[in-house]
Amino acid sequence: MGSPGVGGPVFFCPMSEIRxxxxxxxxxxxxxxxxxxxxxxxxxITDYRNAAAAITEMRVRxxxxxxxTAAYAMVLAAAELQSRExxxxxxxxxQAGAHVAAARPTAVNLGWAVRRMLRxxxxxxxxxxxxxxxxxxxxxxxxxDESINRRIxxxxxxxxxxDGQGVLTHCNTGALATSAFGTALGVIxxxxxxxxxxxxxxTETRPWLQGARLTSWEFQQLxxxxxxxxxxxxxxxxxxxxxSCVITGADRVAANGDTANKIGTYTLAVLAQENGIPFYIAxxxxxxxxxxxxxxxxxxxxxxxxxxxxxGGTPVAPEGTPAYNPAFDVTPHRYIxxxxxxxxxxxxxxxxxxxQAVDAA
Ligand code: MRU
Numbered sequence: 001m002g003s004p005g006v007g008g009p010v011f012f013c014p015m016s017e018i019r020x021x022x023x024x025x026x027x028x029x030x031x032x033x034x035x036x037x038x039x040x041x042x043x044x045i046t047d048y049r050n051a052a053a054a055i056t057e058m059r060v061r062x063x064x065x066x067x068x069t070a071a072y073a074m075v076l077a078a079a080e081l082q083s084r085e086x087x088x089x090x091x092x093x094x095q096a097g098a099h100v101a102a103a104r105p106t107a108v109n110l111g112w113a114v115r116r117m118l119r120x121x122x123x124x125x126x127x128x129x130x131x132x133x134x135x136x137x138x139x140x141x142x143x144x145d146e147s148i149n150r151r152i153x154x155x156x157x158x159x160x161x162x163d164g165q166g167v168l169t170h171c172n173t174g175a176l177a178t179s180a181f182g183t184a185l186g187v188i189x190x191x192x193x194x195x196x197x198x199x200x201x202x203t204e205t206r207p208w209l210q211g212a213r214l215t216s217w218e219f220q221q222l223x224x225x226x227x228x229x230x231x232x233x234x235x236x237x238x239x240x241x242x243x244s245c246v247i248t249g250a251d252r253v254a255a256n257g258d259t260a261n262k263i264g265t266y267t268l269a270v271l272a273q274e275n276g277i278p279f280y281i282a283x284x285x286x287x288x289x290x291x292x293x294x295x296x297x298x299x300x301x302x303x304x305x306x307x308x309x310x311x312g313g314t315p316v317a318p319e320g321t322p323a324y325n326p327a328f329d330v331t332p333h334r335y336i337x338x339x340x341x342x343x344x345x346x347x348x349x350x351x352x353x354x355x356q357a358v359d360a361a
Pocket of ligand 1: 061062107170171173177182183184261327
């Protein structure tokens with residue numbers, strides 16, 4: 001197979017940056033990712049419980065975007081629960097934080113952002129100053145995320161293949177999954193911005209089609225030609241020699257490098273090794289969980305069966321068909337050639353390099 005299904009020259013011409021999370025000063029506006037690409041609608045959220053529900057329902061998804069949303073959810077909680085009695089206020093915030101952190105179990109960024117916000121509240125002696133401090137911290141988390149992603153792109157772009165060769169990515173790891181720019185998709189973008197003209201393939205990513213709906217849309221917005229494949233076409237594409245590297249994001253990276261990411265990532269990593277192709281992860285150090293020694297201890301979210309037996313409310317399988325629907329899998333570190341963070345590209349042994357990357361952040 002030759003270059004992706006595009007005709008004529010393609011000019012790199014990114015349109016305005018996609019920013020899926022917008023804080024108005026009193027409410028949280030999320031670009032509803034369940035409706036994209038055919039509808040571009042915003043959900044306006046003024047209650048932290050609804051922010052948690054938007055995470056569970058995947059209106060906002062992707063580990064860093066979930067973290068930023070959780071930070072603003074804590075601002076909404078503080079606005080609702082504020083009280084002159086400091087201990088009472090902090091106690092209520094902790095409870096709200098537990099509610100938000102339980103929205104989805106696998107992405108470490110969720111609990112990380114809630115804990116970071118609670119630390120700010122706990123360090124503030126004046127209860128009247130907690131809300132403005134939390135708002136400033138949430139804004140900081142959002143701004144930091146964009147600059148971290150751009151640095152991931154700078155570190156990772158040298159790993160992209162030569163012109164005419166191919167890179168394969170999975171799920172959606174772009175601006176939509178973050179506050180802007182993206183992680184693995186950001187590395188691909190950085191490679192294109194640096195003048196690389198390699199071929200890009202992205203999987204559809206069943207069951208929610210984050211690849212077909214979101215990644216294909218983002219690449220279109222960026223003017224980067226990308227060819228969509230069914231998840232099950234990855235093996236043949238690699239065997240034909242069309243893929244020179246694979247890069248995906250992560251929801252949680254254990255201290256030894258084992259990585260939880262969208263279901264199907266493990267399959268791609270094993271296929272890549274079988275075909276002698278390097279498999280990379282791109283993730284911020286906030287996704288590295290040094291408290292977890294290895295991937296067996298990462299909690300994997302199991303989602304409703306109807307997401308597999310049908311799509312978008314339309315049943316596909318015969319009624320009563322049982323389905324197994326883990327949202328993520330764990331790729332053992334031995335399949336991973338490198339983990340690109342904002343501070344460095346980590347190489348095995350990951351127990352050392354990940355610690356170094358986190359310390360440098
Ligand atoms: O279920 P999702 O869509 O939230 O899963 C997202 C992924 O697995 C991403 O690859 C990961 O969160 C990294 S996003 C930069």
